[in-house]
Amino acid sequence: MGTKAYFMIKTAREAGGEGYEEALKALEAMPEVESIESVSGDYDHVARIHAPKSVVSVANKILENEWIKHLEVFKVETDEPNPFLEEVCAIPAGESIRSCAQCGMCSASCPNIDKMDYSPRKIIALIRAGRRHEALSSNTMWVCASCYLCTVRCPNDVKITEMMHALECLAVDRDLASSRTATPTMYQLFVDSIKKNGRVHELGFMIRFYLKTNPFAAIKMAPVALQLLRHGRMPLRARKIKGTDQIKAILDRAQVLGGAR
Amino acid sequence: MRYYPFFPGCSLGATAVAYGDSVKAVAGPLEMELIELEDWNCCGSTPYGSTDEPEAVCIAARNLALAEKTGLDLVTPCSACYTTLQNANHNIQTYPDLKDRVNDALGAAGLEYGGKVRVRHLAEVIFTDIGLEAIESKVVNKLTGLKVAPYYGCQLVRPHRGFDDPEHPQTLDRLITSLGAEAVPFPLKSRCCGGSLIIPEPNLALGLIHQILDSATANGAECIITPCPLCQTNLDAYQGMVNARFKTRYEIPILFFTQLIGLAFGIDPKALGLDKGAVSAKRVLDPYLAVAK
Numbered sequence: 001m002g003t004k005a006y007f008m009i010k011t012a013r014e015a016g017g018e019g020y021e022e023a024l025k026a027l028e029a030m031p032e033v034e035s036i037e038s039v040s041g042d043y044d045h046v047a048r049i050h051a052p053k054s055v056v057s058v059a060n061k062i063l064e065n066e067w068i069k070h071l072e073v074f075k076v077e078t079d080e081p082n083p084f085l086e087e088v089c090a091i092p093a094g095e096s097i098r099s100c101a102q103c104g105m106c107s108a109s110c111p112n113i114d115k116m117d118y119s120p121r122k123i124i125a126l127i128r129a130g131r132r133h134e135a136l137s138s139n140t141m142w143v144c145a146s147c148y149l150c151t152v153r154c155p156n157d158v159k160i161t162e163m164m165h166a167l168e169c170l171a172v173d174r175d176l177a178s179s180r181t182a183t184p185t186m187y188q189l190f191v192d193s194i195k196k197n198g199r200v201h202e203l204g205f206m207i208r209f210y211l212k213t214n215p216f217a218a219i220k221m222a223p224v225a226l227q228l229l230r231h232g233r234m235p236l237r238a239r240k241i242k243g244t245d246q247i248k249a250i251l252d253r254a255q256v257l258g259g260a261r
Numbered sequence: 262m263r264y265y266p267f268f269p270g271c272s273l274g275a276t277a278v279a280y281g282d283s284v285k286a287v288a289g290p291l292e293m294e295l296i297e298l299e300d301w302n303c304c305g306s307t308p309y310g311s312t313d314e315p316e317a318v319c320i321a322a323r324n325l326a327l328a329e330k331t332g333l334d335l336v337t338p339c340s341a342c343y344t345t346l347q348n349a350n351h352n353i354q355t356y357p358d359l360k361d362r363v364n365d366a367l368g369a370a371g372l373e374y375g376g377k378v379r380v381r382h383l384a385e386v387i388f389t390d391i392g393l394e395a396i397e398s399k400v401v402n403k404l405t406g407l408k409v410a411p412y413y414g415c416q417l418v419r420p421h422r423g424f425d426d427p428e429h430p431q432t433l434d435r436l437i438t439s440l441g442a443e444a445v446p447f448p449l450k451s452r453c454c455g456g457s458l459i460i461p462e463p464n465l466a467l468g469l470i471h472q473i474l475d476s477a478t479a480n481g482a483e484c485i486i487t488p489c490p491l492c493q494t495n496l497d498a499y500q501g502m503v504n505a506r507f508k509t510r511y512e513i514p515i516l517f518f519t520q521l522i523g524l525a526f527g528i529d530p531k532a533l534g535l536d537k538g539a540v541s542a543k544r545v546l547d548p549y550l551a552v553a554k
Contacts (some may be wrong), residue, residue, distance in 0.1 A: 042293045091314055092352040092359060096481060111453050115465050145469075147453035148344075148419035152427040161420065162348075180495075182461035187308035190457075194309060194320065198302040200271040209460060212540035224498050227539040233276045233498075242300045246323065246370035253369035255318040259364045 003051045004034075004077040007059065010045040015044065017068040023067055032058045043055040046074065091166040093159035100124045106150035106160050116140040116177075120150055120160050121165070136176040141167040142183040182213045195251065198241030203234050262389060266331045270305050270322060270490065271337035277299035277339075277490035277499070279534025282467060283519040284338055284383065284533045290399050291391050291522075295336065298327055304345040308485070318359070320367045320482045324349060326367055326374040338383040339517075340416040341456070342490035345420050346380045363381035366430040383416055384488040384518065388432045401527040403441030404549055409521065410482035411437055412446045412473065414492040418451055426477060427451070429554045433486065433518060443462075449476035454495040463502075470495050471503045476513045483545045484514045486521050497538045514542035 009027070015038065025214040027036055027047060036047040050059045059071055075109040089095040100121075107119035117138035118126060126135040139226075141164040150160040168184070171177040177184040186209050194204040206225070210218035267520065273281035289294050301324050303309075309317040324346060325552045326463025328335040337343050364373055387396070411433035419427045428451055437444040442506045454473060462535055473496065477485050487493050497515035523533040530550055535542050 034498060037545060074264045076363065092318075092356055096451050110464055111469060113464070141311075141460070143456050143465060145415075145453050145456050145466075147456075149428075149453070151420045154265070159420075161535075165307070165311045166314065169314045172312055178517075183458065186457070186461040187312050190306070190308035192313050194303045194305065199274075200273050200303050200306075202271070204539070205384060206460065213461075214476075220502075221463075224539075228276060228494075228498055231539065234279055235275055241324075243302065243370070244280040246372070247302060247320070249369040250319050250366045250372075251316055253366040254316045254362075255363055258315065 002079070004051075004079070005049050005051060005058070005064065005141065007040075007047045007049060008072040008074045009044070009045040009047060009062070009068065010043050012067045012069050018160075019067065023065070026065065027062070030062070041047060043070075047122070062095040080130075082128070082130040084130050084135070084170055085127055087170060088127050088150045088163065088166055091162070093162045094157045094166055096156075097124050097163055099156045099157050100128075103155065105153050106157060106158070109149045109153050110144075111147065111149070112143045112145060115141070115143045117153075120144075123159070124163070125161075128162075130175075133202075135167060136171040136174060137178055138180040139181045141171070142178055142181040181207075185209065185213055193238075193246065196236055196244075197238045198244050198247050199239055201235075201238035203236060204238055262292050262294055264296060264333065265336040265386065266293050266328050266333050268298050268301055268304075268328070268335055268337040268339075268342060270337055270342040272339060272490035272494070274425060276494045277517070279520065279537035280338060280490055281353045281521050282532065282534035282537075283517055286527060286528050287441060287519050287523045288494070290526050290528075291387065291396070293386075293391065296331075297433045298324065298335065301327065303347075304342040306345055308340050310345065310348070315362070316342045318349045318352060319363055320329060321346050321351060322363045322367060322374050323370070323372060323482075324381075325353070325378045326372040329374060333380040333387075334381050336381050336383055336386050338488070338490075340382065340414055341491055343380060343382040344416040344419075344421070344495045349381050349512070350376070350378060351421075384417060384432070388436070389424055396436070396440040396522065400440055400525045402516050402525050402549065404521070404525050405441045407442040407545075408445050408481050409437045409442045410445050410477035410480065410485045411450055411453045411518075412447070412477070412487040412496070412515075414487060414489040415451065415453050415456075417488055430492055433488070435519065437486070437521070442521070442525075445477070445480040445482045447477055447480055449473050449484070452476075454492045456495070457489050459499060461497050462469065466495065467503055467506055470499055471507050471509070472514060474500065474503060474509075478511060478513055482513065485540065486514055486516045486518045488518050500540050512540060512544075514538055514540050514545055515543065523524055 034048045104121045107121045144164040189205045304321040305317045411431045434444040455469045460468035520533045
């Protein structure tokens with residue numbers, strides 16, 4: 001357990017010059033230094049270190065040597081378990097978020113980013129930092145319209161839209177779905193409609209939606225519904241398929257089998 | 262004659278009844294027979310996949326299992342059904358353990374899915390199997406002068422790359438030209454209309470619809486065509502709300518691409534459901550109807 005890090009180190013003793021070998025040996029001899037390699041460029045060495053307590057304390061210990069000119073923490077790796085990341089990676093295509101380079105192409109492509117608590121890029125960062133509550137209680141995935149523009153543009157093939165769907169499922173499962181958006185309620189009523197009839201009855205689930213969320217909003221929407229009714233585009237009665245018992249049997253079994261890939 | 266198992270999707274019996282009518286009307290002249298998949302169920306759409314993933318894939322897979330019995334490709338006219346069924350199919354084909362679990366669940370209903378179905382969008386079938394030349398040869402009523410904006414929406418071209426570019430698709434443009442009409446430049450042709458978010462997040466969706474209508478009309482479009490039931494409903498039925506909110510005066514008819522094909526084929530407008538739009542198509546299409554008769 002503990003943390004690994006890479007340090008970029010510049011010494012006052014240039015390669016080939018006096019004391020260079022001694023400096024390298026002194027660094028190698030430190031118990032925290034796991035391996036060290038010489039590099040060219042602005043720095044002389046890159047060291048992989050193991051920090052039992054903190055990365056900063058190891059850095060300070062190295063900086064005690066008067067011949068160290070500069071030290072930069074290049075990368076920190078923690079081997080702390082991240083069950084949230086594992087959960088997201090377990091859904092189909094979820095493992096793709098491991099290859100996110102945080103370039104921000106997804107955020108730049110999103111038509112609804114101005115309505116989101118966290119941009120798609122930030123949501124991926126939150127998952128990889130294990131910050132379950134912040135990610136799952138945000139509104140981000142609920143204002144994603146599944147347009148897949150981020151997905152086709154991602155240079156590393158991260159399945160961002162699928163990840164949004166997975167976050168929605170996890171938020172519902174953990175009872176963390178944001179109350180600042182009505183999307184979870186609408187989705188649930190849509191699902192209920194399928195479970196009952198095998199197909200979606202738009203008028204039925206929309207009436208239930210407005211009653212449950214904001215009956216006054218229904219008044220604003222009434223002209224739209226009336227237009228559709230008038231043009232024969234909103235059947236009053238639900239159509240039930242013959243195989244509703246099949247649907248029930250499949251879903252009961254799916255529940256027993258549970259989630260993840 | 263080509264035969265296809267047909268998955269209409271829930272909206273073709275409701276908000277997109279005109280799509281269903283026009284698909285039926287043009288199928289004959291296009292020498293396609295669309296055979297409705299027996300007792301199909303809702304694909305699950307985005308809402309199911311965003312509520313309970315393991316259940317959603319099984320719901321979609323029941324349709325794939327029913328389709329597999331026919332031994333033919335499954336064709337759907339709905340872009341949302343297309344993406345949902347395609348996603349489920351892709352995941353079942355990619356992850357063997359998922360396939361096992363789906364089959365365990367399907368087994369409870371006496372069904373099984375071997376992963377062999379190919380899911381296709383009706384637009385892709387018409388462009389690829391039938392082809393523009395065959396369509397052009399059936400045109401009796403050239404729509405000369407009609408300015409049309411081709412609105413692809415999202416899920417016909419994304420995320421599954423297939424017959425057209427995910428951001429700059431061209432097929433509908435070429436269809437419009439082959440019918441004698443003019444395809445106007447339309448920068449937002451594959452941008453999002455908000456989909457089902459129009460219900461829980463109307464402010465967000467109305468803004469997106471406004472941008473799309475603006476892009477089409479600014480380029481001189483007299484009507485918009487689309488291959489997606491959700492796009493049609495959002496752009497058509499909510500156009501009045503967009504006008505109220507943004508103080509605009511859009512009055513642009515939103516047609517299904519099959520309605521435009523039918524019009525050029527000289528089919529009776531009523532049989533194409535051209536009277537079903539919330540925004541009337543009468544003013545724009547009247548000059549072309551006269552020729553049809």
